[in-house]
Amino acid sequence: MTPFDIRGTKRRQIKDRIFSGFVWALTFSCLIVVFIILFYLFEKGIGSINWALFTKGPKPVGEFGGGIANAIVGSLIVVVVAAIIAIPLGISVGIYQADNRGKRIAERIAVAVDVLQGIPSIVIGIVIYVWIVKPFGGFSAISGSIALAIMMLPPVIKSTEETLLLIPHTLKEAALGLGASYYHTVRKILIPTGMGGILGGCIIGVARIAGEVAPLLFTAFGNPAMVFSIFKPVDTIPKVIFAYASSPYEDWQRIAWGGSLILVVFIIILNTIIKLFENKWKVQF
Amino acid sequence: MKNRWRILENKIFVRWLTIVSLGTMVLLLLFFITLFVSSWPAIKANGLGFLWGKTWDPVNNHYGMYPFLVGTLITSFLSLIISAPFSIAAALFLGEYYPKGVIPGIFRNVIDLLAAIPSVVYGFWGLYTVAPIVSKIELAFHLPAPGVGIFTASLVLSIMLVPYSVSLIRQVISMTPVNLKEAAYALGSTRTEVITKVIIPSNISGISAGFLLSLGRALGETMAVTILIGNSPALPHNIFSPSYTMASVIANEFTEAVGEVYTSSLIEIGLLLFVVTTIINLIGRLIIKRAIA
Structure with a gap:
């Protein structure tokens, strides 16, 4: 040619x-x-968003109306407790990883975190069932929270590590040079400076677990009653959607659609917060 | 006095960081041990036949997971094949055609929205929108038309895989050395030729790793598939048949399982899922790390 x-x-x-x-x-x-x-x-x-959806519990089959108030409360309990467990642990691992960057041990831990992120959520449910539900004799909100906390760890760890790596060494050295202990340097200098990025990671983590059902099937299980205890089984919004999704009752389907919308809007809001503040929160020098 | 407390505090903190960090590795090990120990009764009772036993009949104590294995593999690979052209196209669009700018940024965020929708909502949505359409296709082929089955589950699963594969592949192709691309352009290549002859061949390992990681995700995906696969422990006849995947059989039967061997057999399926996804993740991450570095 x-x-x-x-x-x-x-x-x-x-x-x-x-x-x-x-x-x-x-x-x-x-x-x-x-x-x-x-x-x-x-x-x-x-169409199914109304006052009753937020304030009433489920009604027995055949009775019209009812809502998912118990599931909303249950979801809040399970997710908040999971976050309380996962955030301090995740931030700690992130700090360790940022400090030991390049060392063999840190690389191995990074691989472990990646693998942890890839474990199917249903398998986490089984393990927590064996560890907590079976020995303590029953389904409970706290066992669900622990399962979700494990799922939430990887994003928190990664964003903490990435954020801390962006902070210039000089800042840390200045604090240490003034006689601050390592602990104080981390608490008073590194974490406040990287707050935005760390917070972003926590929000990503919450967005990741808020819609999960698979690890809750054998842990938090489900409960038609309104419960405020972490030691009792609770309903969660995604669990209700799963239970009602294939039901023949139109009223239940309607409630499931309402629940889906609430859940998706909540997660989209979290994602939008992250996207909007991503750049503002980034450590800049 | 205060000084001593500060030293102690610091020591405790450093110790804590080390313990928690090593804990992540211990956690994985404990996962494996727990799954292995809990599935030991099943391993002992079922033996190796568990893998290719064709009947799953808990009432008569027959445990063979071959139908679930087939269901899982067909569903995962089919969804990967369906999503692949879309993922590659979107990754090229965002990584090569328009890597910067406001509108591509919006596109990226919109595709990321797909990852924000929970699995169970995908299943619910698929049951009311995708399943009726598939049911019509089945009628056209004169097949039984329940609407739910392998094909429906794969379609919905393929949508769920898109954001994941796109972000992985986009990362890989945006790392293509600029001088390689410029050399090809300077020789008079069209953009298509640069993509098919430079970008894709030079990143082929990274792109395959992206698909491998997506496969790992598809294998473990539970809720959407459980709603859409039709839950039948029989071997599937064709891609429209109702079937079962490993994850969905656990989701459906675990809380109702009575007897040690039944529960333990389900945990053995979980153990297999854990081992397979771990291996896939290890290999995938290794390739991607090499491709990006």
Whole structure:
């Protein structure tokens, strides 16, 4: 083929156009799917959002009405307790990882964290069932929280580590040089400076666990009654969606749509907070 | 006095950091040990036949997980194949065509929204939108048309995999050395040629690792699949058949399982899932780390 082969060039250009067209079309179809799903959720869910959904518990089969007040409270308990467990542990590992960057031990721990993130959530549920539910004789909110806390650890660890690595060494050295102990340097200098990034990681973690059911099936289990104790089984919003999803009762389906909408809106708000503040929170010097 | 307390405090803190960090590795080890010990009764009772036994009949104490293995593999690979063109296209769009700018930034956030929707909501949505459509296709082929089955589960699962694969592949292809690309452009290549002859071949290991990690995710995906797969312990006849995956059989039967061997057999399935996803993750991360570094 000579450089003057116009037809060959034309053909290559047409090929290029077609390929780009495919890339555009496939990317756009991804976006369209997002909108179809969200539109459908809003359309189905918005009609079932009413006062009773937030204030009433479930009604027996056949009775109209009822809500998911107990599941909302249950979800809050399970997720908040999980966050209380996971955040201090996650931040601690993140600090250790940032300090030992490049050492073999830190690399091994990083691999362990990656593997932890990849474990199917249902397997975490089984393990917590064996560790906590079986020996203590029953399903409980706290066992669900522990399962979710394990799922929440990896994002908290990673964002803490990444944030701390952005902080210049000089800042740490200045604090240590003034006679501050390592503990004080971390508590008074490193954590406050990296607060934004660490907080972002915690929010990502909460967004990750808020919609999980699989690890809760054998731990927090479910409970139609309103419960405020962490030692009793509780309902959670995603669990209610799962239970009602394939039910033949239209009223239950309606409640499940409402629950789905609440859950998705909550998670999208968390994600938006992260995206909006991502740059503001980044450590800058 | 105060000084001594500060030294002690510091020592405790350093100790705490070390213990907690090593704890993550111990946690994984404990996971494995717990699963192994709890599935020992099943391993003893079922032997190796567990893997290719074709009947799952807890009432008569027959435990063979072959149907679940087949269901899991077909569902995961099918969803990976369906999502692959979309993932690669979106990754090229965001990583190569328009790596910067406001509108691509919005696109990226919109695709990330797919990751924000919980698995159970995908299942619920799929049951009311995707399943009826699949049911019509089944009718057209003169098949039984329950709507739920392997194909429906794979379709919905493929949507769930997109954000994950896109972010992994985009990362990999955006690391392509600029001089390689520029050399190809300087020789008169079109963008398509740069992509198919430079970017994809030079990143092929990273891209495969991205798909491998997505596969790991698909294998363990539970809730959406449990709602959509049709829950049938029989061997599937075709891709529309209702089936069962390893994760969904655990989700459905674990709390109702009576008897030591039954529960333990379900835990053995969990052990297999754990081992397989761990291996996939280790290999995938290793390749990606090499590709990016």
